[in-house]
Amino acid sequence: MKTAGQKINQSNTLLLISSIYTSLTKAEKKVADYVKSNPEEAVMATVTDLSEQAGVGETSVIRFCRKLGFRGYQEFKLSIAQDLVNVPSYSNVEIEEADDTLTKARKITLRNEMMLKNTLDLINPADLDRAVKRMLAADKIYIFGVGSSGITALDLHYRLMRIGMNVEAHRDSHIIAMSASLVKKGDVVFGISTSGSTRDLVDPIRQAKANGADVICLTSHMRSPITAHANTILLVPSREMPTEGGSLSTKITQIHLLDILCTLLSQKKNNASEALEKTARSVVDKLY
Structure with a gap:
């Protein structure tokens, strides 16, 4: 904190x-x-x-x-x-019903540009470096996310698997709970929750922390319940209203920060380029 x-x-x-x-x-x-x-x-x-x-x-x-x-x-x-x-000098990006298709596309683009800039403004380099260090040292990395955050968890799993890390991702609340009960010291649990208040994620994260695992969380709320159990907090902005769970603008910020994180991991991990080449070769014959 x-x-x-x-x-x-x-x-x-x-x-x-x-x-x-x-x-x-x-x-x-x-x-x-x-x-x-x-x-x-x-x-x-x-x-x-x-x-x-x-x-x-x-x-x-x-x-x-x-x-x-x-x-x-x-x-x-x-x-x-x-x-x-x-503050960037963007014009009003609220989408009006009378806007034509191109105007709407431009406003959505401007809104996403602002979200990416806000993501950069929220980055704490020390937290990113700490996350990289703990993930590189982990015996195994578990990625947890439910709902839309579960889709983001799969994205992170794919990136980490490609560079040869020992990782698994879970989206089902029951499997998350069971996996968290089995993690141990030396493991890293990476929890993804925009609200930071999803009970199906917070409770297993608490259990993982009690088991001795290092906990990293990706959230949009600095003092949400999940952060109370995290060793490292990665913060991204969010424009979600209660009725807009899983909005793409928020997912863009999550993916952008994870892209930065995975790039840092790729540069520091031994044999990452070799793993990337092996995984690429494994599916080369799947393309026409």
Whole structure:
């Protein structure tokens, strides 16, 4: 878990607010709502001004800043100001019913471009390096994901298998539970959950951690239940509404981060290129 003054990246505070939103108190959510809606005003406001605008006490503002990992309010404001400098100047990408096909395609492309940039802004190099080190040292890697996250788990399984890693992936909740009960020290469990609150994943992850396995999680919510049991957290942005589980824009961010992770693994793993060549040769006669 983050400690005071420890930030993931110097230009991601507005994204981080969204990632921890569900864990905030009612008063802290009021501060978050105001800051996200009025970031320019927040940069200019004193702590008293912000507390009055959000309708909360000054202590709630300070607690909110510290929950984000800042030592105080001024450090928080400086980070928001940096966010505003780095915001790309995209036009409105909300899709309107009256838009023609090409306009809709352009807006979706712009939206996905923003999601990829936001993914980069949330990357913590130390966490990525730690994940790579633990995966390379693992006796076996188990990848768990249910629903749409299970499809992402299969993507990761394919990439790791191609470079010769000892890996298996599971999407069925019962098999995930049974597999987690059997993992041991020296194994790595990689849990994928956008919400970080899927019970069919969180409970097995807790069991795997209790068994001594290293746990890596890929999620969009920094303080979700799954992160409480993770040794390493890989964070990606999400635009999902409750009715949009498995949205492709979120999956794009997951696949993009996993592409970065797998590239790092390929460069550091012994004989990765040899494994890639062997697996490619094994299916060469399957093509016309």
